[in-house]
Amino acid sequence: xxxxxxxxxxxxxxxxxxxxxxxxxxxxxxxxxxxxxxxxxxxxxxxxxxxxxxxxxxxxxxxxxxxxxxxxxxxxxxxxxxxxxxxxxxxxxxxxxxxxxxxxxxxxxxxxxxxxxxxxxxxxxxxxxxxxxxxxxxxxxxxxxxxxxxxxxxxxxxxxxxxxxxxxxxxxxxxxxxxxxxxxxxxxxxxxxxxxxxxxxxxxxxxxxxxxxxxxxxxxxxxxxxxxxxxxxxxxxxxxxxxxxxxxxxxxxxxxxxxxxxxxxxxxxxxxxxxxxxxxxxxxxxxxxxxxx
Amino acid sequence: xxxxxxxxxxxxxxxxxxxxxxxxxxxxxxxxxxxxxxxxxxxxxxxxxxxxxxxxxxxxxxxxxxxxxxxxxxxxxxxxxxxxxxxxxxxxxxxxxxxxxxxxxxxxxxxxxxxxxxxxxxxxxxxxxxxxxxxxxxxxxxxxxxxxxxxxxxxxxxxxxxxxxxxxxxxxxxxxxxxxxxxxxxxxxxxxxxxxxxxxxxxxxxxxxxxxxxxxxxxxxxxxxxxxxxxxxxxxxxxxxxxxxxxxxxxxxxxxxxxxxxxxxxxxxxxxxxxxxxxxxxxxxx
Numbered sequence: 214x215x216x217x218x219x220x221x222x223x224x225x226x227x228x229x230x231x232x233x234x235x236x237x238x239x240x241x242x243x244x245x246x247x248x249x250x251x252x253x254x255x256x257x258x259x260x261x262x263x264x265x266x267x268x269x270x271x272x273x274x275x276x277x278x279x280x281x282x283x284x285x286x287x288x289x290x291x292x293x294x295x296x297x298x299x300x301x302x303x304x305x306x307x308x309x310x311x312x313x314x315x316x317x318x319x320x321x322x323x324x325x326x327x328x329x330x331x332x333x334x335x336x337x338x339x340x341x342x343x344x345x346x347x348x349x350x351x352x353x354x355x356x357x358x359x360x361x362x363x364x365x366x367x368x369x370x371x372x373x374x375x376x377x378x379x380x381x382x383x384x385x386x387x388x389x390x391x392x393x394x395x396x397x398x399x400x401x402x403x404x405x406x407x408x409x410x411x412x413x414x415x416x417x418x419x420x421x422x423x424x425x426x427x428x429x430x431x432x433x434x435x436x437x438x439x440x441x442x443x444x445x446x447x448x449x450x451x452x453x454x455x456x457x458x459x460x461x462x463x464x465x466x467x468x469x470x471x472x473x474x475x476x477x478x479x480x481x482x483x484x485x486x487x488x489x490x491x492x493x494x495x496x497x498x499x500x501x502x503x504x505x506x
Numbered sequence: 507x508x509x510x511x512x513x514x515x516x517x518x519x520x521x522x523x524x525x526x527x528x529x530x531x532x533x534x535x536x537x538x539x540x541x542x543x544x545x546x547x548x549x550x551x552x553x554x555x556x557x558x559x560x561x562x563x564x565x566x567x568x569x570x571x572x573x574x575x576x577x578x579x580x581x582x583x584x585x586x587x588x589x590x591x592x593x594x595x596x597x598x599x600x601x602x603x604x605x606x607x608x609x610x611x612x613x614x615x616x617x618x619x620x621x622x623x624x625x626x627x628x629x630x631x632x633x634x635x636x637x638x639x640x641x642x643x644x645x646x647x648x649x650x651x652x653x654x655x656x657x658x659x660x661x662x663x664x665x666x667x668x669x670x671x672x673x674x675x676x677x678x679x680x681x682x683x684x685x686x687x688x689x690x691x692x693x694x695x696x697x698x699x700x701x702x703x704x705x706x707x708x709x710x711x712x713x714x715x716x717x718x719x720x721x722x723x724x725x726x727x728x729x730x731x732x733x734x735x736x737x738x739x740x741x742x743x744x745x746x747x748x749x750x751x752x753x754x755x756x757x758x759x760x761x762x763x764x765x766x767x768x769x770x771x772x773x774x775x776x777x778x779x780x781x782x783x784x785x786x787x788x789x790x791x792x
Contacts, residue, residue, distance in 0.1 A: 218600060218601060218602065218604075220596075220683050220684060220687075221595075221596045221599040221600040221601075222596065222600060222604065223596070224592045224593070224595050224596030224599075224687075225592070225593055225596030225597055225600060225604075225608050226596075227589055227592060227593070228589050228590065228592060228593025228596070228597075228612070228654060228658075229593070229608060229611060231589060231650070231651070231654065232611050232612070232615070232651070232654070233611075235627065235630075235647055235648075235650075235651040236611075236614070236615060236623070236651055237611075238630060238634070238635075239623070239626035239627050239629065239630040240626055242626065242629050242630040242633060242634045243625070243626045243629055245633075245634075246629050246633065260633050260634075305521060308514060308517050308518070309517070309518050309521050311514075312514045312515065312517075312518045313518070316514065316515075324518065324522070327522045327526065328522065328525075330525075330526060331525050331526070331529075333708060333753070333756045333757055333760055334529055334753050334756075335712045335729075335730060335733070335749060335752050335753065335756070336712065336714065336730075337714055337730050337733045337734055337737070337749070338529065338532065338733065338749040338752065338753065339528070339529060340737065341532060341733060341737050341745070341746070341749055342528035342529050342531065342532035343528055344737050344738065345528075345531070345532055345535060345543045345544045345746075346528055346531065346544070348543075348544050350542065350544045350545050351544040352531065352544070367738075380525070383525075384525065433617070437617055437618075437619050438619055438620065440619060441619025441620060441621035441622060441715075442621075443621065444714060444715070444734060447734070448734070448737050448738065451738060459619075459621050462621055462625055463621070466625045466628060466629070466719070467628075467719070472629070475625060476625075476629060479621075479622055479625045479626060482619070482621075482622060483618070483622050486617070486619070490617060
């Protein structure tokens with residue numbers, strides 16, 4: 214057994230070593246900064262490399278701020294924005310993926326190509342496009358004011374930020390949704406219809422359960438980057454009124470003299486997502502077991 | 507039913523237009539004659555090469571950002587693809603307890619937001635491994651770390667579809683395990699290697715978060731960083747031209763990769779053609 218494994222272990226060694234050094238170790242470094250101390254004179258963070266001497270004072274004050282202080286608004290806003298953007302993305306993305314998988318026919322290849330295209334266009338370029346359109350002299354702004362809508366889109370508008378998130382991430386949702394729906398055996402839906410289900414019932418009782426695992430996985434695929442997003446906000450709003458968790462991390466790590474707070478927030482964000490993910494994994498494992506039964 | 511069917515195509519085509527038209531307009535504005543990025547003032551190549559100072563081809567900082575982007579993408583590609591292939595093969599075959607550990611280690615980066623990796627690496631490179639300077643070296647290390655998992659995913663999908671029968675046959679004919687991997691398995695991995703090259707090139711050249719966290723000022727500014735820092739300023743349509751160049755580069759790499767995969771598959775008796783190549787590319791999202 215051991216001699217058989219030797220080659221495979223040797224093959225994984227470079228990659229594993231790399232990930233240990235540049236992926237696992239950095240998390241330790243984040244913890245050491247988050248639970249380190251602050252230089253009394255220069256106010257810079259001093260990492261504490263020995264876990265036995267970790268000091269949780271600063272971390273708990275940040276957590277307090279999240280639970281009942283100024284950071285609470287940011288966290289709540291992040292969750293609300295992401296949830297609304299996810300709901301809009303599904304409302305838009307599911308019908309598109311459904312049509313593509315079931316009714317596109319001869320046009321499928323063309324449609325698929327057009328839908329994959331945004332993948333290969335830089336995210337920032339796609340935001341740049343909207344900044345141009347929504348600026349006071351832009352096409353979209355002028356078209357809207359023609360209909361009497363005068364709105365300051367680019368200065369702290371939650372609507373713009375959420376629309377930006379939807380525009381940015383919905384292509385990444387459609388593709389895995391399409392992959393899921395394409396694998397469904399549609400004869401099951403036909404069978405349900407033959408047995409007297411209305412098309413709505415067949416959709417609710419057959420299509421959705423068949424696609425549910427893929428739906429959730431696709432949702433996670435776009436929820437993760439949305440939770441860590443700060444550039445959409447920076448480009449489309451730049452206002453403290455729409456700040457999300459990612460903006461706070463960016464601010465504390467890159468532009469402030471308190472990187473310790475940034476490190477705590479990085480741990481908080483990873484922890485929050487980790488809890489969400491393990492809940493998902495537990496659920497899928499349970500569903501898998503029930504299916505087998 | 508018929509009403510629903512008619513409504514659905516309208517929604518789908520509406521979506522396609524909505525998702526692409528803004529970008530098309532932004533590309534069109536790179537040919538604007540005036541300084542505005544939102545009011546059309548006539549067609550010209552002014553911001554591409556006409557303007558002796560402000561056009562993409564004459565602005566030294568923009569040219570530098572293009573070079574930086576290409577160098578970063580190519581260096582990352584060269585390191586990450588071999589690293590990812592060996593890791594994928596090993597992780598696919600390894601048995602026992604180490605299997606779970608390796609699987610875990612290669613899948614966690616896939617579900618970690620980029621900002622977390624970027625911030626963690628910045629802290630590491632400034633406080634722990636301070637021998638690694640920020641800028642190009644740190645940016646390469648960061649991008650390799652973030653993209654190695656996607657190479658593993660692509661290569662592993664191919665390994666699953668190949669199965670183990672070819673290697674078993676080679677072993678029966680007297681090849682050592684290593685020879686079987688080197689002379690039988692590796693050549694069959696070509697399509698996934700090409701796919702990895704394309705995907706890594708495109709992700710790295712478009713990457714913003716990690717590259718930005720690990721940058722060290724103007725010298726290591728890439729095209730996305732340049733776009734980010736000037737979108738909300740009074741930038742000229744040269745910015746649109748720069749962004750358009752980025753799209754053209756990515757699409758060029760994609761076309762090359764698709765053509766390469768298609769030719770390889772046809773030559774080796776596998777179903778080739780655009781449809782299958784496209785299916786390969788779309789499956790990468792999984």
